[in-house]
Amino acid sequence: xxxxxYYLVLSGILFACGVTGFLIKRNIxxxxxxxxxMLNGVNLSFVxxxxxxxxxxxxxxxxxxxxxxxxxxxxxxxxIIAVYRTRETLNVDQVNLLKL
Amino acid sequence: MLHLxxxxxxxxxxxxxxxxxxxxxxxxxxxxxxxxxxxxLAVEYLLLGAEFVAAVQVIIYAGAIMVLFVFVIxxxxxxxxxxxxGSRVALLFGIPGMLIGSVLIAxxxxxxxxxxxxxxxxxxxxxxxxxxxxxxDFLLPFEVTSVLILIAxxxxxxxxxxxxxxxxxxxxxx
Numbered sequence: 082x083x084x085x086x087y088y089l090v091l092s093g094i095l096f097a098c099g100v101t102g103f104l105i106k107r108n109i110x111x112x113x114x115x116x117x118x119m120l121n122g123v124n125l126s127f128v129x130x131x132x133x134x135x136x137x138x139x140x141x142x143x144x145x146x147x148x149x150x151x152x153x154x155x156x157x158x159x160x161i162i163a164v165y166r167t168r169e170t171l172n173v174d175q176v177n178l179l180k181l
Numbered sequence: 182m183l184h185l186x187x188x189x190x191x192x193x194x195x196x197x198x199x200x201x202x203x204x205x206x207x208x209x210x211x212x213x214x215x216x217x218x219x220x221x222l223a224v225e226y227l228l229l230g231a232e233f234v235a236a237v238q239v240i241i242y243a244g245a246i247m248v249l250f251v252f253v254i255x256x257x258x259x260x261x262x263x264x265x266x267g268s269r270v271a272l273l274f275g276i277p278g279m280l281i282g283s284v285l286i287a288x289x290x291x292x293x294x295x296x297x298x299x300x301x302x303x304x305x306x307x308x309x310x311x312x313x314x315x316x317x318d319f320l321l322p323f324e325v326t327s328v329l330i331l332i333a334x335x336x337x338x339x340x341x342x343x344x345x346x347x348x349x350x351x352x353x354x355x
Contacts, residue, residue: 083188083228086290091192091225093290095218097283098199104271108262110208110254114215117246118199121222124238131306132229140306141314143234147241148326152333154246158253159337165257166343172263 088129095122109164109171113157120150184228191221191228206262208254212247219243231306 095118102115124143131139164176198218202211219242226235315323 083185084291087188087192088225088229089290090287091195093283093286094196095199097279098196098203101276101279102203104275105203106262108208108259110250110257110259111202111211111262114202114208114211114250117242118202118215118218121219121242124234125222125225128226128229128231128234131231137306137310137314138318140231140234140311141319143231144237144311144315145319145322145326147237148330151241151246152329154249155333155337156340158249159340161253162257162341171257171259 085129085133089126092122092125092129095119095125107172107174109161109173109176112173113154113161117150117154120146188225188228191224194218194221195225208259208262209251212250212254215250216243216247219247233306233308233311236308 099115099117099119099122102118103112106112106115124146127139127143127146131137161171165171168176170176195218198214198221201214202218205211205214219238223235223238223243226238
């Protein structure tokens with residue numbers, strides 16, 4: 082019997098690590114991985130609440146979050162490739178124009 | 182008791198991997214530690230009884246998405262992260278602020294949430310029940326996500342394509 086709050090604290094820690102990585106990292110790929118980390122933290126709280134309230138729809142929503150994460154990763158990595166092709170850098174400090 | 186031990190061990194792996202992701206300066210090391218985080222999260226899902234979600238976590242997240250990340254890192258030959266100034270204030274105020282915020286949230290959750298315990302395997306999320314829900318109660322969202330995936334595929338193909346796509350009516354080659 083693991084208390085629900087332990088799962089929520091773990092998911093909060095993962096989310097906070099993702100936010101911190103998003104803010105302090107300067108490599109665009111690592112920033113993307115921090116976003117994935119945040120989505121994973123949210124997924125854990127979804128599953129924990131689903132088990133707590135005996136509602137399976139929480140697990141279905143994890144599935145939807147994963148689909149959105151996959152779509153986001155595909156489009157984001159394509160954008161990264163396009164940015165690298167024109168700028169020759171992955172440092173977000175040197176990418177200050179939205180224009181490709 | 183066994184469940185608590187398993188939760189603690191894999192939760193510790195999760196947190197260690199997440200912190201390692203922040204500390205490492207080479208993107209490939211960050212990607213590998215993110216894979217460790219996702220694999221141990223799959224064990225946490227299994228502890229909660231969500232078998233289908235655990236399997237999908239390993240197959241889609243740790244398999245497909247992270248392979249995509251590692252592939253792009255290798256393709257772009259990403260090297261060490263360059264340290265640039267300008268984020269000193271963020272480091273000075275951000276990290277203590279983040280720590281204080283997380284400790285406050287954890288304290289509120291642990292002391293005042295009033296939520297009970299979750300028995301391991303309380304809600305067996307087998308593929309059968311998940312699939313039934315997906316194709317009955319959530320049929321419209323399911324179809325909408327398929328459209329979303331289609332749009333994402335087309336968008337990534339357009340964004341990553343090398344040649345210029347002529348605008349309609351711009352007099353491209355016939």
